[in-house]
Amino acid sequence: MTIAEMVELLVGGLxxxxxxxxxxxxxxxxxRATGVLNFAQGxxxxxxxxxxxxxxxxxxxxFPALFVAGALFAGVMAVIIELLIYRTLRVRRVPMVNxxxxxxxxxxxxxxxxxxxxxxxxxxxxxxxxxEGLQLGPVRVAPQLVWIVVLAxxxxxxxxxxxxxxxxxxxxxxxxxxxxxxxxxxxxxTRAVASTYGxxxxxxxxxxxxxxxxxxxxFNMGFLPGIKAFVAATLGGLGxxxxxxxxxxxxxxxxxxxxxxxxxxxxxxxxxxxxxxxxLVLPQGFAGAMRRGR
Amino acid sequence: xxxxxxxxxxxxxxxxxxxxxxxxxxxxxxxxIGGNGAGKSTLLRTISGMTTIKRGxxxxxxxxxxxxxxxxxxxxxxAHVPEGRRVFPKLAVxxxxxxxxxxxxxxxxxxxxxxxxxxxxxxxxxxxxQLAESLSGGEQQMLAIGxxxxxxxxxLLLDEPSLGLAPIIVEDVARTILSLRKRGMTILLVEQNxxxxxxxxxxxxxxxxxxxxxxxxxxxxxxDPRVVESYLGGRASADMGRIPAVAS
Ligand SMILES: Nc1ncnc2c1ncn2[C@@H]1O[C@H](COP(=O)(O)OP(=O)(O)OP(=O)(O)O)[C@@H](O)[C@H]1O
Ligand SMILES: [Mg+2]
Numbered sequence: 001m002t003i004a005e006m007v008e009l010l011v012g013g014l015x016x017x018x019x020x021x022x023x024x025x026x027x028x029x030x031x032r033a034t035g036v037l038n039f040a041q042g043x044x045x046x047x048x049x050x051x052x053x054x055x056x057x058x059x060x061x062x063f064p065a066l067f068v069a070g071a072l073f074a075g076v077m078a079v080i081i082e083l084l085i086y087r088t089l090r091v092r093r094v095p096m097v098n099x100x101x102x103x104x105x106x107x108x109x110x111x112x113x114x115x116x117x118x119x120x121x122x123x124x125x126x127x128x129x130x131x132e133g134l135q136l137g138p139v140r141v142a143p144q145l146v147w148i149v150v151l152a153x154x155x156x157x158x159x160x161x162x163x164x165x166x167x168x169x170x171x172x173x174x175x176x177x178x179x180x181x182x183x184x185x186x187x188x189x190t191r192a193v194a195s196t197y198g199x200x201x202x203x204x205x206x207x208x209x210x211x212x213x214x215x216x217x218x219f220n221m222g223f224l225p226g227i228k229a230f231v232a233a234t235l236g237g238l239g240x241x242x243x244x245x246x247x248x249x250x251x252x253x254x255x256x257x258x259x260x261x262x263x264x265x266x267x268x269x270x271x272x273x274x275x276x277x278x279x280l281v282l283p284q285g286f287a288g289a290m291r292r293g294r
Numbered sequence: 295x296x297x298x299x300x301x302x303x304x305x306x307x308x309x310x311x312x313x314x315x316x317x318x319x320x321x322x323x324x325x326x327i328g329g330n331g332a333g334k335s336t337l338l339r340t341i342s343g344m345t346t347i348k349r350g351x352x353x354x355x356x357x358x359x360x361x362x363x364x365x366x367x368x369x370x371x372x373a374h375v376p377e378g379r380r381v382f383p384k385l386a387v388x389x390x391x392x393x394x395x396x397x398x399x400x401x402x403x404x405x406x407x408x409x410x411x412x413x414x415x416x417x418x419x420x421x422x423x424q425l426a427e428s429l430s431g432g433e434q435q436m437l438a439i440g441x442x443x444x445x446x447x448x449x450l451l452l453d454e455p456s457l458g459l460a461p462i463i464v465e466d467v468a469r470t471i472l473s474l475r476k477r478g479m480t481i482l483l484v485e486q487n488x489x490x491x492x493x494x495x496x497x498x499x500x501x502x503x504x505x506x507x508x509x510x511x512x513x514x515x516x517x518d519p520r521v522v523e524s525y526l527g528g529r530a531s532a533d534m535g536r537i538p539a540v541a542s
Contacts, residue, residue: 019399105489140310167393167396170385170389170392170393171383171393171396173382173384173389174382174385174393177382177383177384177385178382178383180344180376180380181376181380181381181382182376182382182393183340183344183366184364184373184376184380184442185346185394185396185397185441185445186364186365186368186369186396186445187365187393187396188363188365188395267346268386271421
C-alpha cells in the first residue's frame, strides 16, 4: 500500500466513522436521559436520508442545505415517535424492557413504511460533489469525504456547545444525571425527554444524509449502521458523549482497514466480533478505561 | 401560607401518610421531626407534586396545589431541597445554580441571583467551576440550598439537611437557615436531628408512622418528655447548651 492509498483509506474510514459517531451520539444521549436502548435510531437515519433526497427532488438545493433539511425532518419524526409511543408507555409505567422492545417494533414498522412510500429499490443520491479529487501534495482526496468529515465534526461541536453553554443544554444534562432532582427545578420531564429524542433525531438524520450521499438511500439502509453505532457507543462507553464520538471514529477506521486488508465480504462480521471482544475485555469502554486510569 | 389537610398517601399497599394535617404561616420556620420511615420525605414529595394523593388536600397561598404537576408547583413559589442533596454531580457548581433558575426568564436576574448566592456562600464562589461531585457534603448541601433559592421561592422545603454532616457543619447549615428566614423566607424543615431542628424552628410537629402525633411551639417541644425520650436521646436540657449559640 502506498502512502497515498493509505491516506485515502484513512479519510474514507474517518468519514464513515464520523457517521457512526453521529448515530452513536444520539443513542448515547437517549440512554443517558431515559435508559432506553433505541433500536429505531437506524431508521431515523434512513428517514433523514430519504427526506434529504425528497427535498433535492423538490428543490435542487446545495448539499449543506439538504443536510440541514434531512436532519430537521428526522428530528421532528423522532419527537413525534417519542411523544406518541415511548412516552405513552412510560406514563403507563411499563417495564423498561417493554419500551426497548417497542423500539424494535418501531424499527421494523418504519422500514416497512419507507418501503411503501419509496419502494424497495435503492435510490442513488444525485452527484452533488466535484468528482475531481482534491490534490493535497502527493495525496488525492475525494471532496465528498472532506465535506462529510467537516459537516459531521461541525455537528458534534455544535452539540458540545449546546450541552455546555446553553440553558436548554444544561437542562438536558441535568435530566440525564438526576431526572427527579431536575423535575424539582421546574423542568418538565416530558418536554426534556422529547427534546432529547429531537436532538438524537437531528444527529441521526444528519448521519443519514451523509450516509446516503456516500452510497444510496433505501428503506433498510439504517438498520446495520444503527447496530454498528451500538458497537461504537459500547466501544466508547455506553452513555458517554466523548466515548460515542471517539468510538464511532475508531470503529469506522477499524472497519475500513479490515475491509481492505481482510475482505469486504466479512467487514460486518468483523464489527460484531469486535463488539463481543469489547464486552469481554473492556466492558466500560474507553470512558470506563479512562476513569480507571485516573 | 401552606395548608395541608387530611393528607393520605400510599405506595401501592404501603400507606406512608395517614390523614396528616398541619400548616405553615408566612415567615415561620416549622419543623417536622420523625424517625426512619415515618413519612417525612413522602410528605415533602407530595407537597411538591411528586406523588399522587389518595385523600386530602394541599393549598398554598389559598390556591389548591394538590394534583398540580411539579413544574407548576415550583412556579407557584415552592422550592424543594431533596433528601441527600441530589446536586447534579457532573455539572459545575455554577451550572447547578443556572439549572436551578430554569423557570426564570431574565438572564440579568439569574446573574444577579447567582452573585447573591455567592455572597451567602463564599465557598461556592471559590468552587464555581468545579464539578458538584467534587464538593464536600457540607458544600453540596449549601449548593442544594442555593440551587433551590434560584427559583426565587416563597416557601423552602428542606429534607434532612443535616444528614451525614459533621456537627460543626450542621451548625453552619442551621445558621444558613436562620439567615434565610431573616430575609423573609418561610421554611418547612424535616429532620431526624430533633436537637438542631427544634433549636431553630418556631413550631414543630412530631410524625410517627405516617401520623402527626403531637405538635407545639419548638421551645415547648424541647422540654416535652415524649420528645426528650424518643428524639433527644433521653438527656434533657443539659445537652441543649449549644443550641442558643446557634440561634443567635
Ligand atoms: N417509592 C416507594 N415505594 C414504596 N414504598 C415507599 C417508597 N418511598 C417510601 N416508601 C415507604 O413509605 C414510608 C415512608 O417513607 P419516607 O421516605 O417518607 O420516610 P422518611 O420519614 O423520609 O424516612 P427517612 O428518615 O429514613 O428518610 C416507609 O415505610 C417507606 O418504606
Ligand atoms: Mg426521608
